[in-house]
Amino acid sequence: MVAVDRGRYTCLVTSGKGKRAQSRTVMAMKARELGRKGIVVGDRVALVGDVSGAVDTLARVVRVEERRSMLRRSADDTDDGIERPIVANADQLVIVTALADPPPRPRMIDRMLVAAFDAEIEPLLCLTKSDLADPEELVAQYSPLDVPYVVVHKGGSLDELRSHLTNRISVLVGHSGVGKSTLVNVLVPDANRAVSHVNAVTGRGRHTSTSAVALQLPEGGWIIDTPGVRSFGLAHISVETVLASFPDLNEGTVGCPKGCTHLDAACALDAWVAAGHADPARLASLRRLLSSRDGAPEV
Numbered sequence: 001m002v003a004v005d006r007g008r009y010t011c012l013v014t015s016g017k018g019k020r021a022q023s024r025t026v027m028a029m030k031a032r033e034l035g036r037k038g039i040v041v042g043d044r045v046a047l048v049g050d051v052s053g054a055v056d057t058l059a060r061v062v063r064v065e066e067r068r069s070m071l072r073r074s075a076d077d078t079d080d081g082i083e084r085p086i087v088a089n090a091d092q093l094v095i096v097t098a099l100a101d102p103p104p105r106p107r108m109i110d111r112m113l114v115a116a117f118d119a120e121i122e123p124l125l126c127l128t129k130s131d132l133a134d135p136e137e138l139v140a141q142y143s144p145l146d147v148p149y150v151v152v153h154k155g156g157s158l159d160e161l162r163s164h165l166t167n168r169i170s171v172l173v174g175h176s177g178v179g180k181s182t183l184v185n186v187l188v189p190d191a192n193r194a195v196s197h198v199n200a201v202t203g204r205g206r207h208t209s210t211s212a213v214a215l216q217l218p219e220g221g222w223i224i225d226t227p228g229v230r231s232f233g234l235a236h237i238s239v240e241t242v243l244a245s246f247p248d249l250n251e252g253t254v255g256c257p258k259g260c261t262h263l264d265a266a267c268a269l270d271a272w273v274a275a276g277h278a279d280p281a282r283l284a285s286l287r288r289l290l291s292s293r294d295g296a297p298e299v
């Protein structure tokens with residue numbers, strides 16, 4: 001599934017193998033038997049009906065295959081904790097952040113990391129505009145979390161970034177102005193054409209692009225751009241989910257009171273870390289991520 005928009009599904013159908021593989025775009029709607037089951041970009045589906053991909057034909061999606069991962073967010077405007085799936089089957093979440101103009105927003109990065117941990121996909125920090133500021137400080141902030149990163153240089157080679165992307169499915173997120181479109185246009189030379197094709201087929205204007213669009217990389221793999229995703233609600237993510245990414249601290253929570261937020265004085269982790277069982281920087285990072293969730297106090 002390469003794009004989803006208001007009940008219209010854009011599917012890429014590949015037939016043949018290896019060098020003889022051929023792909024075509026097929027528009028589809030959801031078959032009634034799927035009921036309320038959601039279908040998102042990245043899903044692998046089974047189609048029936050007219051799968052020719054000819055103009056004005058419509059196939060039907062009758063089955064959604066089991067998902068390897070699911071990136072979700074809570075709805076932007078509510079705190080109901082209801083999660084909305086965004087992208088299925090991604091391997092990696094690429095968090096695009098400018099080093100300046102606009103300045104990095106660590107709380108936003110933290111939130112995206114939490115979303116990646118929740119989805120059980122690997123995060124990658126992609127730092128842009130390195131001509132305007134030094135990456136050192138930001139990189140240091142994330143080193144206790146062992147988050148891989150690449151620094152891209154204006155007009156420079158993207159080979160290092162490509163090596164992280166090739167043959168994988170990567171979701172690109174980042175707020176406005178960080179240079180995400182600039183990157184996408186270099187990585188996928190006909191990205192604009194692909195996106196406007198999707199928009200033309202779905203009847204959407206150029207500036208109201210869908211929330212996620214999958215674009216095929218020339219060297220293999222996919223990037224899923226998320227122009228419509230401006231924020232990540234994390235209300236659905238539990239303390240346990242975040243803690244699961246900190247196995248070195250988990251043991252220390254045995255002494256915590258029931259339902260500990262790990263953010264206040266009652267938390268046993270301070271004493272445990274003070275006793276030398278784990279790195280204080282890891283505890284600080286855990287707390288930063290925990291407090292980046294909706295409704296949690298900021299630290």
Ligand SMILES: Nc1nc2c(ncn2[C@@H]2O[C@H](COP(=O)(O)OP(=O)(O)OP(=O)(O)O)[C@@H](O)[C@H]2O)c(=O)[nH]1
Binds near residue numbers: 152
């Ligand atoms: N100095 C500098 N400017 C850059 C770099 N990369 C992109 N820009 C500029 O930053 C601005 C924003 O880049 P875009 O690629 O449009 O950013 P975006 O994240 O897609 O933003 P939206 O289109 O608003 O979603 C543009 O004026 C780019 O020319 C860089 O490495 N260095």
Ligand SMILES: [Zn+2]
Binds near residue numbers: 256257262263267268
């Ligand atoms: Zn605790």
